[in-house]
Amino acid sequence: xxxxxxxxxxxxxxxxxxxxxxxxxxxxxxxxxxxxxxxxxxxxxxxxxxxxxxxxxxxxxxxxxxxxxxxxxxxxxxxxxxxxxxxxxxxxxxxxxxxxxxxxxxxxxxxxxxxxxxxxxxxxxxxxxxxxxxxxxxxxxxxxxxxxxxxxxxxxxxxxxxxxxxxxxxxxxxxxxxxxxxxxxxxxxxxxxxxxxxxxxxxxxxxxxxxxxxxxxxxxxxxxxxxx
Amino acid sequence: xxxxxxxxxxxxxxxxxxxxxxxxxxxxxxxxxxxxxxxxxxxxxxxxxxxxxxxxxxxxxxxxxxxxxxxxxxxxxxxxxxxxxxxxxxxxxxxxxxxxxxxxxxxxxxxxxxxxxxxxxxxxxxxxxxxxxxxxxxxxxxxxxxxxxxxxxxxxxxxxxxxxxxxxxxxxxxxxxxxxxxxxxxxxxxxxxxxxxxxxxxxxxxxxxxxxxxxxxxxxxxxxxxxxxxxxxxxxxxxxxxxxxxxxxxxxxxxxxxxxxxxxxxxxxxxxxxxxxxxxxxxxxxxxxxxxxxxxxxxxx
Ligand SMILES: Nc1ncnc2c1ncn2[C@@H]1O[C@H](COP(=O)(O)OP(=O)(O)OP(=O)(O)O)[C@@H](O)[C@H]1O
Ligand SMILES: [Mg+2]
Numbered sequence: 001x002x003x004x005x006x007x008x009x010x011x012x013x014x015x016x017x018x019x020x021x022x023x024x025x026x027x028x029x030x031x032x033x034x035x036x037x038x039x040x041x042x043x044x045x046x047x048x049x050x051x052x053x054x055x056x057x058x059x060x061x062x063x064x065x066x067x068x069x070x071x072x073x074x075x076x077x078x079x080x081x082x083x084x085x086x087x088x089x090x091x092x093x094x095x096x097x098x099x100x101x102x103x104x105x106x107x108x109x110x111x112x113x114x115x116x117x118x119x120x121x122x123x124x125x126x127x128x129x130x131x132x133x134x135x136x137x138x139x140x141x142x143x144x145x146x147x148x149x150x151x152x153x154x155x156x157x158x159x160x161x162x163x164x165x166x167x168x169x170x171x172x173x174x175x176x177x178x179x180x181x182x183x184x185x186x187x188x189x190x191x192x193x194x195x196x197x198x199x200x201x202x203x204x205x206x207x208x209x210x211x212x213x214x215x216x217x218x219x220x221x222x223x224x225x226x227x228x
Numbered sequence: 229x230x231x232x233x234x235x236x237x238x239x240x241x242x243x244x245x246x247x248x249x250x251x252x253x254x255x256x257x258x259x260x261x262x263x264x265x266x267x268x269x270x271x272x273x274x275x276x277x278x279x280x281x282x283x284x285x286x287x288x289x290x291x292x293x294x295x296x297x298x299x300x301x302x303x304x305x306x307x308x309x310x311x312x313x314x315x316x317x318x319x320x321x322x323x324x325x326x327x328x329x330x331x332x333x334x335x336x337x338x339x340x341x342x343x344x345x346x347x348x349x350x351x352x353x354x355x356x357x358x359x360x361x362x363x364x365x366x367x368x369x370x371x372x373x374x375x376x377x378x379x380x381x382x383x384x385x386x387x388x389x390x391x392x393x394x395x396x397x398x399x400x401x402x403x404x405x406x407x408x409x410x411x412x413x414x415x416x417x418x419x420x421x422x423x424x425x426x427x428x429x430x431x432x433x434x435x436x437x438x439x440x441x442x443x444x445x446x447x448x449x450x451x452x453x454x455x456x457x458x459x460x461x462x463x464x465x466x467x468x469x470x471x472x473x474x475x476x477x478x479x480x481x482x483x484x485x486x487x488x489x490x491x492x493x494x495x496x497x498x499x500x501x502x503x504x505x506x507x508x509x510x511x512x513x514x515x516x517x518x519x520x521x522x523x524x525x526x527x528x529x
Contacts, residue, residue: 049438072443079440089435106441108233
């Protein structure tokens with residue numbers, strides 16, 4: 001479970017990027033986070049990854065208060081959270097297989113396991129045939145699939161996606177969203193930041209709307225008080 | 229650390245070195261120059277030191293007595309000198325012995341000339357040869373002996389040893405200065421090499437951190453890079469010096485057999501048994517220091 005209590009974040013003296021946010025997200029939920037540009041969505045994601053510290057309030061993930069996680073335990077904490085970005089962030093000098101294997105190497109998996117696990121992830125995201133391609137030889141949608149495979153290969157319980165469809169056309173966006181839903185059906189908590197309100201409306205999931213750092217609505221059925 | 233992690237880090241470290249080849253090359257070259265200079269000075273100092281030791285072993289004070297001094301008084305003087313703590317050994321040379329050894333040296337092959345002397349021309353040259361534990365105490369001892377009653381003259385042969393010791397001091401100072409400057413340049417270059425490596429891999433490092441790589445895994449490749457540069461920068465000049473030194477020793481021994489016998493060289497094997505570990509530790513140490521410093525500055529994980 002993810003629980004935020006009175007969380008505020010200010011980058012500098014000025015308007016806080018997040019202001020007294022209270023949220024609870026249950027295990028296995030699928031949540032959209034929407035809001036106009038600069039409303040604090042990415043800041044929220046960074047707080048959940050412990051890339052940033054809240055100025056005030058507490059964040060508890062799976063029973064652990066992030067403020068109390070020691071520096072040297074951050075890597076272990078992050079292995080339980082997969083993350084995907086708008087710009088894919090793949091390693092350009094490595095092919096699809098190596099990009100995904102990299103995530104496993106980083107956490108010290110033996111090669112034997114990697115050789116089994118990576119092809120399984122690739123077929124899950126539908127890229128089994130392209131495992132030797134380099135990122136620049138792939139479409140945006142395909143690159144995002146690789147990024148998702150990389151985020152999930154270490155079997156995190158939470159997947160954070162910050163505008164995963166921001167660079168994709170509507171067909172590709174839909175494919176990625178369906179993939180995320182599939183992942184959610186396998187039991188992973190999925191949190192998706194998006195500007196794509198069409199998709200949000202159709203998918204009928206929980207939608208949290210943030211405006212100027214404040215949660216202005218939290219609805220169960222795909223409604224958002226925010227119009228792009 | 230897992231074996232996997234270790235090989236991964238070493239592999240990445242090597243990759244870094246090749247990826248910014250020019251910087252790595254410059255670093256290794258500077259490091260080599262630095263260690264080469266260090267080696268040259270080390271060799272010089274070691275050899276001068278040995279020369280000092282050789283000279284020191286032969287250094288003695290010679291004590292002559294006033295003409296016609298009684299034998300008992302000479303004995304007393306000898307006992308006085310022997311009591312001094314800085315004295316290693318004292319040998320009495322009678323007038324006859326002095327003349328004999330003089331004849332040996334100066335009339336070698338023409339012993340007939342010496343026959344012309346019916347009386348011992350060195351009648352008043354009975355003396356003590358006093359050997360010291362440490363030449364640096366010689367001046368004090370000479371002053372003491374000069375003030376003993378019955379002593380006519382004290383001769384000393386410290387000058388050579390003094391000059392050599394002085395020379396070694398200057399050599400050490402100059403070499404320390406030069407080496408220090410070179411060390412700074414080497415650290416600076418390694419610093420830059422690693423910094424370039426870090427900036428080239430910024431993206432990759434950011435991803436690694438998000439995936440949950442430990443600080444160690446992020447940093448270790450750069451440390452490996454520094455160590456490899458340092459080790460290469462030490463190994464190259466060591467090999468070069470070894471070959472050169474061997475050649476020079478042989479050459480000098482052949483061409484100047486006279487000098488060769490007077491001024492021994494430290495054996496190459498003996499010399500490099502001391503120099504190699506020092507140079508390697510120095511090289512690897514600088515590499516390690518340079519890379520760790522850069523990591524602290526540019527890699528706030
Ligand atoms: N590193 C930073 N330093 C200072 N201010 C920042 C920093 N990052 C974000 N901000 C500010 O914090 C506010 C929230 O930014 P954030 O990136 O969370 O918005 P967002 O909702 O993700 O926007 P977008 O939809 O455009 O991605 C903005 O006003 C932004 O200018
Ligand atoms: Mg954002």
